[in-house]
Amino acid sequence: MLKKFKMTKMGQVFLVNRDIALNEAEHAYGKNVLEIGPGHGILTLELCGKAKKVIAVEKDKLLYDELRRNFNFENLALLNADFLDLTDQELDPAAIDIVISNIPYVISSEVISWLVKHRKEAILCLQKEFVGHMMAAPGTRDYTKLSVFSSLSLSISEIMVVDKGNFNPIPSIDSEIIYLKPKEGADITEGEWRVINALMQHKKKTVRRAILDSESSLHTGKEVADALSSEDIYSKRRIFSMSPEELLLLARRIISFQNMKGS
Numbered sequence: 001m002l003k004k005f006k007m008t009k010m011g012q013v014f015l016v017n018r019d020i021a022l023n024e025a026e027h028a029y030g031k032n033v034l035e036i037g038p039g040h041g042i043l044t045l046e047l048c049g050k051a052k053k054v055i056a057v058e059k060d061k062l063l064y065d066e067l068r069r070n071f072n073f074e075n076l077a078l079l080n081a082d083f084l085d086l087t088d089q090e091l092d093p094a095a096i097d098i099v100i101s102n103i104p105y106v107i108s109s110e111v112i113s114w115l116v117k118h119r120k121e122a123i124l125c126l127q128k129e130f131v132g133h134m135m136a137a138p139g140t141r142d143y144t145k146l147s148v149f150s151s152l153s154l155s156i157s158e159i160m161v162v163d164k165g166n167f168n169p170i171p172s173i174d175s176e177i178i179y180l181k182p183k184e185g186a187d188i189t190e191g192e193w194r195v196i197n198a199l200m201q202h203k204k205k206t207v208r209r210a211i212l213d214s215e216s217s218l219h220t221g222k223e224v225a226d227a228l229s230s231e232d233i234y235s236k237r238r239i240f241s242m243s244p245e246e247l248l249l250l251a252r253r254i255i256s257f258q259n260m261k262g263s
Helices: 016-026 044-047 061-069 103-116 130-135 145-153 190-200 205-213 222-229 244-262
Strands: 032-036 053-058 076-080 098-102 121-127 154-162 175-181
Touching: 016 044, 016 098, 016 121, 016 145, 016 154, 016 175, 044 053, 044 098, 044 205, 053 098, 053 145, 061 076, 061 175, 098 103, 103 121, 103 130, 103 145, 103 154, 121 130, 130 145, 130 175, 145 154, 145 190, 145 244, 190 244, 205 222
Parallel strands: 032 053, 032 098, 053 076, 098 121
Antiparallel strands: 121 175, 154 175
16 A cells, blocks of 8 residues: 655655656766755665766755665765755755756746756756746746746756656646756846846736836836837837747846946
């Protein structure tokens, strides 16, 4: 009879289908692998059989202790820590080739940001709805700032949908395994992201209205909104209809106005 796992304080559910873990671990051969949130270790076990080294970071002390009792592999390093709190000195990104994880879904966005910042490829199991937002096209309901960030920063390949019945406790929706690889030349500044994020808060509005409604965070005046909206490329456009590349160009235009105003 299948053992029933308790949901953790982070709302984490646990993969119980070994075949899926084997599929994920196929990408670990000869590599230094980071696993975030190993849980009860179904994936950890397969990774240790294939990877050069596995660094598994588990926040939950009870789960960490269980892993310590059950696994004694020379190529496994277990850390009892919150992944989001680890510094680059404590977890050296340069020593990691790939991230392979069924991550706690509540930190999905933060893990994606970490991958982009440190330019690491990954095999991740995420909520299918979250993947839908990552891959959403302009003009669709699911198109969000996550869609823009993901499109500009990452190449995304879908590997397989994982039915919710493969987890314990059973979550409310299905999951999906994807492969992520940072794009070459995706050097987008924090300032550009701040502008894009501000505009996407008003994604259903026109360019002019979105700039005006973001004035407190963009520090732009009516003259900037009028100047940009007078251009044919922006005159009647709504933010959510613009491609990630168009939004990045718009962000750079706004920043250029900001710089002129400040000089």
